[in-house]
Amino acid sequence: xxxxxxxxxxxxxxxxxxxxxxxxxxxxxxxxxxxxxxxxxxxxxxxxxxxxxxxxxxxxxxxxxxxxxxxxxxxxxxxxxxxxxxxxxxxxxxxxxxxxxxxxxxxxxxxxxxxxxxxxxxxxxxxxxxxxxxxxxxxxxxxxxxxxxxxxxxxxxxxxxxxxxxxxxxxxxxxxxxxxxxxxxxxxxxxxxxxxxxxxxxxxxxxxxxxxxxxxxxxxxxxxxxxxxxxxxxxxxxxxxxxxxxxxxxxxxxxxxxxxxxxxxxxxxxxxxxxxxxxxxxxxxxxxxxxxxxxxxxxxxxxxxxxxxxxxxxxxxxxxxxxxxxxxxxxxxxxxx
Numbered sequence: 261x262x263x264x265x266x267x268x269x270x271x272x273x274x275x276x277x278x279x280x281x282x283x284x285x286x287x288x289x290x291x292x293x294x295x296x297x298x299x300x301x302x303x304x305x306x307x308x309x310x311x312x313x314x315x316x317x318x319x320x321x322x323x324x325x326x327x328x329x330x331x332x333x334x335x336x337x338x339x340x341x342x343x344x345x346x347x348x349x350x351x352x353x354x355x356x357x358x359x360x361x362x363x364x365x366x367x368x369x370x371x372x373x374x375x376x377x378x379x380x381x382x383x384x385x386x387x388x389x390x391x392x393x394x395x396x397x398x399x400x401x402x403x404x405x406x407x408x409x410x411x412x413x414x415x416x417x418x419x420x421x422x423x424x425x426x427x428x429x430x431x432x433x434x435x436x437x438x439x440x441x442x443x444x445x446x447x448x449x450x451x452x453x454x455x456x457x458x459x460x461x462x463x464x465x466x467x468x469x470x471x472x473x474x475x476x477x478x479x480x481x482x483x484x485x486x487x488x489x490x491x492x493x494x495x496x497x498x499x500x501x502x503x504x505x506x507x508x509x510x511x512x513x514x515x516x517x518x519x520x521x522x523x524x525x526x527x528x529x530x531x532x533x534x535x536x537x538x539x540x541x542x543x544x545x546x547x548x549x550x551x552x553x554x555x556x557x558x559x560x561x562x563x564x565x566x567x568x569x570x571x572x573x574x575x576x577x578x579x580x581x582x583x584x585x586x587x588x589x590x591x592x593x594x595x596x597x
Contacts (some may be wrong), residue, residue, distance in 0.1 A: 263571075264322070264329035264354070265564025266315075268347030269339025269367045270394070271296060271307045273314035275322035276560035277329065281568030282376055287561040288322040288555070290314040293434060300433045301423065302393075308342030315350050322560070328358060333567020336364040336577075337587030338394070343519040344583035352579050365568040365578040366592045367558075368395055369407060371524030373569070374555040381551055382520035387513045391505065391533070393419030393434075394527035398463050398512050399589060401522075404573055407589045410512050411463025413519040418501060419527045421467040425497050427475050429490050439494045440530045446495030450488060451477055463512045470500055502533050510540045522549045528556040 263281065267274040271292040277285040292310045296302050323329070334351035337344060355362040372388035375381045385402040387410075397412035397417075416424070419436055426435020431442075453473050456466045474497050481487045513521055519540055527533065528550055541548040555562060570592075584591065 261331060261568065262327055262329045263331045263333055263561070263564040264569045265318075265560035265567060266332065266334040266351050267558055267560040267563045268311045268315065268343045269335045269337070269485070271302045271310070271560060272558040273318045274558060274560035275318045276564050277327070277413050278377070278561055278564035278568065280328050281565050281572075282379065284377055286322045287559055288318050288319050289557075289559055295352050297433050300427050302340070304340045304342055307340055308346060311343050311346035315346055316450055316477050317348065328360075330360055331567065331571055332360060332362045333365050333564050333570075334362065334577075335367045335370070335563055336581060336592065337366065337584030338586060339367060341583060341585045346510050348581065348583050350582065352581070356579060358525045361571065362577045362579075362581070363570045363575055364591065364592050365563045365567050365570065365579050366587055368397075368565070369567045369589060370558075370562040372401055372407070372522050373566045374398070374524060374550045374551045374559075376565050377555055377561055378401065379553055380549050380551070382547065385518060386520040386522055387503070387509070387516065387518045389452045389509050389521060389523045389537075390525045391418045391523070391527035392529075393417055393423065395525060396465050396467070396505070398509060400516055400518065404569055405590060409589060410516070411465065411508065413465040413467060415466055415468035416471060416587045418465075418467060418505065419525075421471045421501060422527070424471050425494075426474050428478060429493060431494075436527060436530065440532065441479055442491050443495040443498045443532060446489065446491030446493070448495040448499035450492035451496035453477070453496050455500055458504050458507065463508050465504060465508065467501060470497070498532055500572065502536050504528075505533070505534045506540050506542055509537060510544050510546065513546050514544060519545070520547050520549060524551065524556055529553040
């Protein structure tokens with residue numbers, strides 16, 4: 261079965277063709293980073309207008325040869341309402357004109373299934389860590405429609421914290437890749453930043469306070485004319501943020517009796533996080549499954565992969581399907597054939 265995946269939840273226009281839910285035939289992503297860079301973050305109206313311009317060229321590039329897909333899978337949430345509408349509208353048009361079924365997909369859930377595209381999805385149940393600009397959460401995945409949140413951020417997502425700290429360091433946008441690039445040249449112990457909620461006894465995260473601590477440290481250093489190298493501040497921030505995420509992830513897996521950990525989302529590209537979590541999982545006898553960076557960031561191949569699984573389970577979406585900007589895990593409308 262050929263599945264066409266469409267993803268427009270935020271600022272990437274993406275389309276992909278996947279065969280039988282696991283073999284990528286194409287995976288096209290049109291980024292909007294250059295459009296949003298001068299604003300220091302994604303501007304919803306600009307993102308939606310860019311999707312309108314990009315969606316047709318992206319679809320044309322993604323559809324391989326003369327092959328007509330058997331199924332359209334599309335992100336219906338969570339995300340920016342204007343961006344989501346562009347992708348869902350395109351999916352509806354293709355479903356109607358080609359006379360093929362359509363499946364609705366939760367963008368966050370799809371991150372947990374991206375490893376299937378590399379033949380590495382673990383057996384149920386497993387622990388999913390999703391870390392991105394908009395989401396930081398831990399969930400126990402017991403089946404296709406069984407995804408229970410164990411913990412999540414109470415304020416800033418991990419990627420959001422990276423971007424805000426980078427902005428104050430004068431590193432530009434997006435900040436995550438830049439901090440990941442310069443942090444190895446700094447001293448992670450140079451600045452004594454807090455580890456928020458490390459001992460909270462739950463699996464939740466709070467990164468706003470850490471971000472504020474970095475900003476205040478910089479302001480205080482400037483007043484005292486004792487400015488630290490930007491590499492030291494970046495390294496110390498990263499060490500504090502990732503230590504909390506890694507420790508809570510390992511503890512959640514251990515407490516829930518899970519042996520497999522799947523990590524996805526844009527921040528899963530971070531080299532320090534991949535290394536730290538990999539080492540921590542190995543020490544605890546856990547298996548870390550993390551897809552290649554191109555499948556960690558927003559992409560349509562993971563939407564097609566999960567869409568295929570949902571279709572096989574009997575789920576369908578009608579032409580009246582809506583978008584859900586605040587969609588929760590397990591919240592995709594379950595219209596069953």
